[in-house]
Amino acid sequence: MTVTEQLSRLDHILAHGGINTLFQPIVSLSERRVLGYEALSRGPSNSSLHSPVTLFAAARHGGRLNDLEMVCRRSACRQFSHSALQGKLFLNITPESLLDPSHKPGRTLELVSDAGLDPADVVIELTEQTPTEDFALLDNALHHYRAMGFSIALDDLGAGYSSLRLWSELRPDYVKIDRYFIDGIHQDAIKREFVDSILKIARASRAEVIAEGIELPQELQVLTEMGVDLVQGYLIGRPQERPPADLSGFFTRSEQAQTLADEGGDLGALLLVQPAVNADRPIGEVLETFRLQASLNSIAVLDAEERPVGIIHRHLLSEALLKPYATDLLARKPISRLMSEDYLAVEISHSLQQVSRLLTSRARQRIEEDFIVTENGRYRGLGRVIDVLKLITEMKIQQARHANPLTLLPGNVPIRQCLARVLEQGRQAAVCYVDIDHFKPFNELNGSICENNEQLGELIATIVTTIEENFELTPKCAGPERLDQRTHSDNR
Known part of the structure; x- marks a missing residue:
């Protein structure tokens, strides 16, 4: 489709409707509740402007960005109210639309009021796609929104042209970390350092941090351990026109996420509740x-x-x-x-x-x-x-990272994790510790013990069976393998 055809299609959408609004939940882990929903706009499903990237690029090219954003806000407010969704409504707004001379002050408040919503339950989420030039004018515009009762959020921190300066100048109520820094954070120390720095700045500026783009239980686990409370992403809930009001299943799964990742347990963490x-x-x-x-x-x-x-x-x-x-x-x-x-x-x-x-x-x-x-x-x-x-794949990488380099059996880290879980749960357990003397010369002479794992496993199993029979215990472990079948060597 040519640019002219796209602009013609855009004019039709703006005049006759066709914007679809999806809602993605943002949840508080500590309070086990939905903080709110981010409204995401899509063009008609059978149109080349269905993608938000293409849709907003066409509007920007045709000088209709402000018009499109107003249509999207109207659709989001009406649908949010009609669906009786709980919590706050996060509305995406670009700084350039706020600075547009055609932008009419008070129009957003009018749309929110017409939908029966309270401005205190609406968050203006700034999404920066182009460089922001006039910080003073933008600050005045946001003061105007705050005076009406709206909260302010800064989207995609770390991805925009001047997001750190925007944070310093505008002092938003919420800061959303760009998903680039969330993707694979459990295996990237630099990303963890970045997020940790953001958390420190947020505490100083009294802003709440939202981690978006979470797709894996391991990512959620690391973020939780780092102190991130507000989260968003496919793991929590996908954008839907009618998102489920009850996310109790997610909160239950999030508490078990690390155990599931270690054990390769059931599919609860991956379940998508679909009609x-x-x-x-x-x-x-x-x-x-x-x-x-x-x-x-x-x-x-x-x-x-x-x-x-x-x-x-x-x-x-x-x-x-x-x-x-x-x-x-x-x-x-x-x-x-x-x-x-x-x-x-x-x-x-x-x-x-x-x-x-x-x-x-x-x-x-x-x-x-x-x-x-x-x-x-x-x-x-x-x-x-x-x-x-x-x-x-993540489980294999995790197992390989903590494996003993000579035996490829689970090393000290998973053993400690397993013992900690057993102690926390107060379960009976039998621990078998096997220390092989003169292991290093044996390994050099006979080749990797990995080739003899079957015989070694049989020996450990015999020892464990003897322990179970004598002490009448049924030792089990929450780790990927039974604790009583693990071995450790200090190469003595």
């Missing part, structure tokens, strides 16, 4: 569900007992309806006509390793397709293939 449809649901209604929820990749199809019988993937549905007159001919037909019966359904109690093996054994499994998660055969939600693979 499902009955097999007789009309295709037209399912198509409309996909249209309204741009982030939805798949929908499970269930029978009368809520057991999965198929799955609908967005790309397959789109392909089926590309044929001439297909939409008109199939709109009232049951979705069972187009659903795929070649799907993977796994129990939520399955381990990540089990699911990973099932996924990799499926020749036709595509990485962008979801799989179905069940509990006792009944539908619970969906899981993403990419999430499983990423978590498995």
Whole structure:
């Protein structure tokens, strides 16, 4: 589509609507509650302006940025109020739109009031896409918002052109750390130092820090240990038109996140609570569900007992309806006509390793397709293939990082973690410590002990069995392997 066509399409959107608003939750870990929701705007799903990047770039190019942002704010306020969402509404606003001469003061307050919202529950979130020139004028504009009762947030700290100066000049109530510094923070010391510095500055300036872009339990665990309380990201909740009001399941999973990562436990941490449809649901209604929820990749199809019988993937549905007159001919037909019966359904109690093996054994499994998660055969939600693979990879890296370099068996760090969990839980446990004398010359003479792990494992198992029989204990460990099967060598 040419620039002229994009601008024409933009004019149509601004005149007749077509903006879709999604909401992503921001939660407080310490208070176990939803602080609020960030409103994210999307263009029409069947348009080249669906992507927010393309949509706002076109508006900026055509000098309609202020007009587009007002339409987005109106849509966000109305939908937030209509959905009766709890907490604060975070509205994205660019500094350049606030400084636009055509910007009318008081218009945002009018939109908020018309939607029945209290300005005290609305946060103006500054998203910097271009350099900010006039800090004094921007400061005056934000003082105007504060005087009306709004709070101020600074988005993407560390990614903007002058975000640190904006923080110093504007003194926002909330600071959101750019997801670049969150991605893989559990394995990047420099990113941890950056976040730690931000936390220190935030305490001094009395700003609250929000970590956004969290996708892995390990990232959440590290941030929690560092003292970050407000979090946002796919791990907590994806942007949705109608986000779930109850996130108690996430808070329960977040408390178990480290244990799950260590154990390779059940799939609770990866579960996506998504709507499902009955097999007789009309295709037209399912198509409309996909249209309204741009982030939805798949929908499970269930029978009368809520057991999965198929799955609908967005790309397959789109392909089926590309044929001439297909939409008109199939709109009232049951979705069972187009659903795929070649799907993977796994129990939520399955381990990540089990699911990973099932996924990799499926020749036709595509990485962008979801799989179905069940509990006792009944539908619970969906899981993403990419999430499983990423978590498995992180677990392998974590295990390798703390492995003994000679034996490749778990080293001191996981052993200490395992012992700490056993002590915290107050469980009975038997610990077997094996110290191999003269290990270094033995290893040099006979090759790596990794080649003899089977014999070594059999020896330890025999010792453990003897301990269990004599002391009538059933030692178990919350780590990736049983504590009583671990060995440690100091190379003496």
